Amino acid sequence: MASESPELTVxxxxxxxxxxxxxLLPRLNKxxxxxxxxxxxxxxxxxxxLDNTADACSTNHVRCERxxxxxxxxxxxxxxxxxxxxxxxxxxxxxxxxxxxxxxELIKFRGQYDVVGASRYISGGDTENPWVLxxxxxxxxxxxxxxxxxKCKDVSNSFKLYRTEQMKDLSLRCENFDIIEEILFKLxxxxxxxxxxxxxxxxxxxxxxxxxxxxxxxxxxxxxxxKLRFGK
Numbered sequence: 001m002a003s004e005s006p007e008l009t010v011x012x013x014x015x016x017x018x019x020x021x022x023x024l025l026p027r028l029n030k031x032x033x034x035x036x037x038x039x040x041x042x043x044x045x046x047x048x049x050l051d052n053t054a055d056a057c058s059t060n061h062v063r064c065e066r067x068x069x070x071x072x073x074x075x076x077x078x079x080x081x082x083x084x085x086x087x088x089x090x091x092x093x094x095x096x097x098x099x100x101x102x103x104x105e106l107i108k109f110r111g112q113y114d115v116v117g118a119s120r121y122i123s124g125g126d127t128e129n130p131w132v133l134x135x136x137x138x139x140x141x142x143x144x145x146x147x148x149x150x151k152c153k154d155v156s157n158s159f160k161l162y163r164t165e166q167m168k169d170l171s172l173r174c175e176n177f178d179i180i181e182e183i184l185f186k187l188x189x190x191x192x193x194x195x196x197x198x199x200x201x202x203x204x205x206x207x208x209x210x211x212x213x214x215x216x217x218x219x220x221x222x223x224x225x226x227k228l229r230f231g232k
Contacts, residue, residue, distance in 0.1 A: 012043050021057070158177070
């Protein structure tokens, strides 16, 4: 149910995810139509086409946008925020790790909190990732929440619902997946936000390879933590 000013924008950064999107988008459309909300789905593809993602979007009546400013994950997030027309903005991954059928669990709390997040690390949450990624993720989430004062147990999971107006007020600089933590930190600093977490099981990706590099993961998260903690 699309409109010019929808209630909800679902934004999905995509980097060579055509195969997954052809499975994910029909499911997502079905779930969102079942909510009764007006909505738009925005796939944020690479600056230049690397696969047939645009066709997968067209087939499923979904808007496809090109990243502005570069090909990094942070560029996709900033592009999505700039292009979002909904009152609420929900980010999810394109690889199938975030199940569309879970969306109603986040959406139903939209008017009660500033941020509603799917959480692997509260009671009832889980993840299918390998142990080394779970360990790194646990460390990042504990350190970030303590050092930056973010009252959230799963800071790094991108599967979150935000108030679009608040998101458009932010100046975001991170280039990698650490932009998720930057968003929470800057929202909290600017608006003193309320965060609510709902238990969620993080799934393995369906097809293709992860774009996350473990070395880059460690380096960028350490640098970002220091910048956010001691920056202005």
